[in-house]
Amino acid sequence: MTTTYWPVPGPRRLRRASRLAELRAGQTLEPIVIGDPDHADLIVYRGDTGRFRVNVTDSTGTPLDVSTAVFDCDIRLTPDSEYNLTSLTVTPVPGMPSTIEVSNTAAQARLFDDGVWDLEMVLAGEVITLLAGAVVVTDDVSRTGLV
Numbered sequence: 001m002t003t004t005y006w007p008v009p010g011p012r013r014l015r016r017a018s019r020l021a022e023l024r025a026g027q028t029l030e031p032i033v034i035g036d037p038d039h040a041d042l043i044v045y046r047g048d049t050g051r052f053r054v055n056v057t058d059s060t061g062t063p064l065d066v067s068t069a070v071f072d073c074d075i076r077l078t079p080d081s082e083y084n085l086t087s088l089t090v091t092p093v094p095g096m097p098s099t100i101e102v103s104n105t106a107a108q109a110r111l112f113d114d115g116v117w118d119l120e121m122v123l124a125g126e127v128i129t130l131l132a133g134a135v136v137v138t139d140d141v142s143r144t145g146l147v
Contacts, residue, residue: 074086
């Protein structure tokens with residue numbers, strides 16, 4: 001499974017090599033990796049709205065229909081934090097069954113702090129983390145509606 005993501009508009013492709021391994025008696029293999037999300041840091045300006053798109057493909061690069069998938073995209077201070085700072089909104093893109101849009105409102109972005117994030121997908125009973133990384137926040141100066 002590979003993912004492609006891009007800020008709206010303009011594509012940026014992520015590439016990840018995939019290999020199949022076959023175990024033979026007495027053979028030592030490289031480590032088996034269960035879950036290997038693509039790495040992407042979120043660089044955000046606190047209080048600003050934002051959005052980016054993610055295109056999901058299978059291991060051959062063929063677009064994968066994720067229109068029936070369930071997504072969760074959270075920001076936390078640390079991976080083990082009990083509570084998330086906020087959840088980003090994940091929406092299917094009409095007419096593009098392999099593409100989702102991840103977005104945040106200004107109100108959500110006011111809750112952002114430096115930490116970590118990931119985007120998880122559940123499709124046909126399989127849980128797959130597509131993207132993960134750090135969250136780097138620049139504090140805002142102007143605050144609409146606030147003194």
